[in-house]
Structures are given as C-alpha cells and as structure tokens.
Amino acid sequence: xxxxxxxxxxxxxxxxxxxxxxxxxxxxxxxxxxxxxxVGESGxxxxxxxxxxxxxxxxTDGKVFIDGKDIFAMKESxxxxxxxxxxxxxxxxxxxxxELTVEQNIIFPVxxxxxxPDRRYLEELLTVLDLKDRRSHLPAQLSGGQQxxxxxxxxxxxxxxxILADEPTGNLDTQNSSEVxxxxxxxxxxxxxxxxxxxxxxAISQAADRVLQVSDxxxxxxxxxxx
Numbered sequence: 001x002x003x004x005x006x007x008x009x010x011x012x013x014x015x016x017x018x019x020x021x022x023x024x025x026x027x028x029x030x031x032x033x034x035x036x037x038x039v040g041e042s043g044x045x046x047x048x049x050x051x052x053x054x055x056x057x058x059x060t061d062g063k064v065f066i067d068g069k070d071i072f073a074m075k076e077s078x079x080x081x082x083x084x085x086x087x088x089x090x091x092x093x094x095x096x097x098x099e100l101t102v103e104q105n106i107i108f109p110v111x112x113x114x115x116x117p118d119r120r121y122l123e124e125l126l127t128v129l130d131l132k133d134r135r136s137h138l139p140a141q142l143s144g145g146q147q148x149x150x151x152x153x154x155x156x157x158x159x160x161x162x163i164l165a166d167e168p169t170g171n172l173d174t175q176n177s178s179e180v181x182x183x184x185x186x187x188x189x190x191x192x193x194x195x196x197x198x199x200x201x202x203a204i205s206q207a208a209d210r211v212l213q214v215s216d217x218x219x220x221x222x223x224x225x226x227x
Contacts, residue, residue, distance in 0.1 A: 001031065001032050002029040002030065002031055002032070003030055003031065003032040003033075003034075003066065003067055003161055003162060003194040004029065004030040004053065004064075004065070004066055004162060004194060004196070005028075005029045005030075005063075005064070005065040006026055006027055006028050006029070006049075006052075006053065006062070006063075006064055007027055007062055007063045007064070007065070008025050008026070008027050008061065008062040008063070009023055009025070009026045009027070009049070009052060009059045009061065009062030009063070009064065010023050010024055010025055010026070010059060010060050010061040010062055010217075011023040011045075011048050011052065011057070011059055011060050011217075012060045021217050022045045022048040022217055023045050023048055023049055023052070023059070023214075023217045024216075024217040024218050025061075025062075025218075026049060026062070026214075026217075026218075026219045027062075027219075028212065028219060028221060030194055030196065030210075031194075032161070032192060032194055033188060033189070033192040033193065033194060034188070034194055034195075034209050034210060035184065035185055035188040035194075035195045035197070035207075035208045035209045035210075036194075036195065036196050036197070036208055036209065036210045036211075036212060037197050037198075037199055037204070037205035037207075037208035037210070037211050037212070038050070038196060038197065038198050038199075038211075038212045038213070038214060039198075039199060039200065039202065039205050039211060039212070039213050039214075040200075040213055040214040040215055041200070041215070042200070044214045044215050044216065044217070045214045045216070045217040046198050046214040047166060047198060049214060049219075050164055050166055050196065050198055052064060053066075053162075053164060053196060054083065054087055054089060054164045055071050055072070055079055055083050055087070058072060059072070066082075066086060066087070066161070066162060067086065067161055069082070071083075081113075084109065084112065084113055084158070085113065085158060085160070086160050086161050086162060087160050087161075087162050087163075087164060088109075088154075088155030088156060088158065088160040088162070088163045088164070088193075089155060089163075089164050089165075089166075090148075090151050090152055090155045090163065090164070090165040090166070090168045090184075091151065091166050091167075091168070092166055092167040092168060092170040092171055093171065094139070094144075094147045094148055094150075094151045094171075095151065096139040096147055096150060096151060096154075097139075098138065098139050098140060099138070100138070100139075101135065101136050101137060101138060102131055102134050102135050102136070102137055102138075102139075102142070102146075102150045102153075103122070103126070103135040103136065105139070105150055105151075105153075105154055106122065106125065106126075106150060106153040106154045106157050107122060107157060108154065109154060109157060109158050110157055110158060113158070117157065121157070121159075122157065125153045125156055125157065126153070128183070128186070128190075129149040129150070129152060129153050129183065130149065131146065131149055131150060131153065134146055134150075143176075144171055144172050144173075144176060145172055145173075145175075145176030145179060145180065148168060148169075148171075148172060148176070148180050149179075149180065149183065151168075152168075152180070152183055152184070152187070156187060156191065156193070159191070159193075160193065161193065161194060162193070162194050162195075162196070163184070163187065163188075163193050163194070163195040163196070164195075164196050165184060165195060165196070165197040165198065166198050167198055167199060167200070168180055168181075168184070168197065168199075169181060169199065169201065169204055170200075177201070177204060178204075181197075181204050181207045182207070184197060185207055185208075188209075195208075210222070210223060211223075
C-alpha cells in the first residue's frame, strides 16, 4: 500500500521573466515502510519537494496524498493537526529547544497536541537512541550526534506514518553520520515508518531502500538499492 503519492507537482516562484520553476511535473509513490533518499545538487529543487510533501510549502500545480488524504484539500486548521500527528520532521540544524532537557525535547510534540506521552515507548526510544543517560541533559551539554539522535526521538515520539529528514547528517562527522542513517533505517524497519531523506552524500544515500534524484526540478527514480 502506498503511504505517499506525489501527483504532477510543480512549483514556480515569481512570475514573468523572473519566474523560477523549482519543480516540474514531479510524480512518484512511496509504499508504507520504505526508506527513500532524495539526492541532488544545491538548488535542484529537492528541499522544495520535501517542504511541499510536509505541507510547509504549497505546490503551484499538482496534489500530494498521505495515507490516501489529499493534504492540500484540507482546511488550514485541519492540516495543522494532521501534519502534527502524521509527519515527523528532522532538520540538519537539530532545532532542539535549548531550555529543555533531552526528554522534554522528545516529548514536546506530544504535549503540544495536549496528549500524554507513552512512557513505555519513550523509554524504548531513549534506549534505541542510546540517550537514557543523557535524558536530563540540555542540548548544549550534548555532542552533535547526540543532539541529532534527540531530534530523531522527537520526530518518532508521535508515531507518525511519515518522517521527513532534511540533510540530517549535514552537520555530523562520518561516524555520527553513519550512526544516524542506521537509526533512520532501523526506525523504518522496526516501526514500519516511511522515511524521505534529503542528502547530498551519495554514500549515505546507499543505505536507503530506494534513491530518487532531483535535477533542475525534474525527478528521476534510480530504483531500489542493492546490497
């Protein structure tokens, strides 16, 4: 079953002679539980694509379906709730709240939705992410790799069906990059979550189940990775 369908999506910024076509008639589907890497040069349109899938930006043309729902047909208030409950975001810059501990940062999306965190699931995530002994630390007391693992925990805590990761290893060294990528792959397999990861690192992309390339707003599907 496809969790995500992007149907004939285009995005144009500006108008007339100043118009820039960031995406050009992009279409693809992603089955539930697949880990997809999106590669491309800077300015290729891959971040625009991720932002549209996450409903942070809107397409000029086309539709995006998540779990069969046309997200841009929703009222803004409904879309906000849907995004909070169904999409997890992981950013290159971590975006942790500096005044909150690791545990507080992880459960923040749940509290934002006026829900109670699942303590058993929280403990499981802290164990998987190797953060149990850092749960009371502030972000400034963590290494870059630990901060990114906390950001992954924050993305996973609501059990979203879709994880969107924008260059999640961009600020990390080689070892931490490999560990973070392995954690995302494990999340995809263990929790049956669909993951779309942007990366400029071809080696990192080979850890994904499938690789898509965006070049000048046009998408090419390289298919499933081998090995």
